[in-house]
Amino acid sequence: MKAMDLYMLKALSKRKDEGCLRQLRVPNGLIDFCSNDYFGWSRSLANRAFVDCLQCDGSFIIGSTGSRLISGNSLLAEEVEGQIARFHQAESALLLNTGYLANLGLISALAKRGDFIVRDECVHASAVDGCRLSLATTLHFKHNQISDLRRKLEKYRSGKCFVLVESLYSMNGDFAPLSDLIDVCDRYNALLIVDEAHAIGVFGGGLIQLLGLEKRVFARVVTFGKALGVQGAAILGSKILQDYLINYCRPFIYSTAASYWQLLAVRLAYQRLARAECDQALLQAKCLLFNQALGREVRGPFLSPIQIIYGKSNQEVEQWSEILQHHGFDVPAIKSPTVKPGRECLRVCLHSYNKDEDIIRLVFRLKQLIKNE
Numbered sequence: 001m002k003a004m005d006l007y008m009l010k011a012l013s014k015r016k017d018e019g020c021l022r023q024l025r026v027p028n029g030l031i032d033f034c035s036n037d038y039f040g041w042s043r044s045l046a047n048r049a050f051v052d053c054l055q056c057d058g059s060f061i062i063g064s065t066g067s068r069l070i071s072g073n074s075l076l077a078e079e080v081e082g083q084i085a086r087f088h089q090a091e092s093a094l095l096l097n098t099g100y101l102a103n104l105g106l107i108s109a110l111a112k113r114g115d116f117i118v119r120d121e122c123v124h125a126s127a128v129d130g131c132r133l134s135l136a137t138t139l140h141f142k143h144n145q146i147s148d149l150r151r152k153l154e155k156y157r158s159g160k161c162f163v164l165v166e167s168l169y170s171m172n173g174d175f176a177p178l179s180d181l182i183d184v185c186d187r188y189n190a191l192l193i194v195d196e197a198h199a200i201g202v203f204g205g206g207l208i209q210l211l212g213l214e215k216r217v218f219a220r221v222v223t224f225g226k227a228l229g230v231q232g233a234a235i236l237g238s239k240i241l242q243d244y245l246i247n248y249c250r251p252f253i254y255s256t257a258a259s260y261w262q263l264l265a266v267r268l269a270y271q272r273l274a275r276a277e278c279d280q281a282l283l284q285a286k287c288l289l290f291n292q293a294l295g296r297e298v299r300g301p302f303l304s305p306i307q308i309i310y311g312k313s314n315q316e317v318e319q320w321s322e323i324l325q326h327h328g329f330d331v332p333a334i335k336s337p338t339v340k341p342g343r344e345c346l347r348v349c350l351h352s353y354n355k356d357e358d359i360i361r362l363v364f365r366l367k368q369l370i371k372n373e
Helices: 003-017 045-056 075-087 099-110 125-134 146-153 178-188 239-248 260-273 277-294 314-326 356-371
Strands: 092-096 116-120 137-141 161-166 191-195 219-223 233-237 306-310 345-349
Touching: 075 092, 075 233, 075 260, 092 099, 092 239, 099 125, 099 161, 099 191, 099 219, 099 233, 099 239, 116 125, 116 146, 125 137, 137 146, 146 161, 146 178, 161 178, 178 191, 233 239, 277 306, 277 356, 306 356, 314 345, 314 356, 345 356
Parallel strands: 116 137, 116 161, 161 191, 191 219
Antiparallel strands: 092 233, 219 233, 306 345
């Protein structure tokens, strides 16, 4: 056996012994408390009708044929970017193929050696990797703790300074104190970048927009693969930022552009989002029902569709997940190293299409697991 194979097998064996070996799985037909498809749009009849129409339309090509700087740009791509920018009350939008690439490309293009980044300790891996590629000095502050952010910003002396947060945290299910963050960034002349991946759709154009803070942040990242039910992402900001990224954002420059059907799907999703008030209200009602049934105190004007049940170890949350699967519920175990040791959990994702009786039954099983802990 080759030395590289032995190295990989040893690493995989270590993961397996620690109870954190990742493996692919196929959809299992269980009740969905797992996916980020908050409104069920990815499986909606409207989207299926759209696909049927495309299959009958011979006027478009399947692939985009290249990057947007070579042969992959189109009037449709620019129209969709304009549509997105207008919807989010932003000066410009730039499309990328995934949220991961948007965060990675944005941060690594902006921050350079000699610059300073302070990120919330719970930001997505794509933001962490963007920091690594940037070669900027990077610190993290304790999750949602403004006082710790101030302490870290006091260390900033020269170069550009960026602060990275999520508006709704994907593995915590809680919200960033956006107004306080903006005030601190203003004080220290730091540029705030907000990842709105899990807030877009659930809260209309995102929490920044809902709170009327669009003009006070440097950039936003929105993604289409969660509540919108399609695929892709966009970076929102000034026209200068868009022009800069077209020249310096490597994932944009060197990636094949989104295909015609992907662009049409995004356009359709934004048309639906403009009239999604009923879906949003229904999802909030499901979140309220879950919290009340579990006996959790409800605070603030918004409720998160991401609900976290903490365990003590990888093994415990994996066992909990398997028990819930036995009872018909798809609730994933989130294990280290995806989260820090000690933060292993079940991650319950609520959807507007979850039945009330299924939510009540799930909470009953969760209470049993917690009681027997």
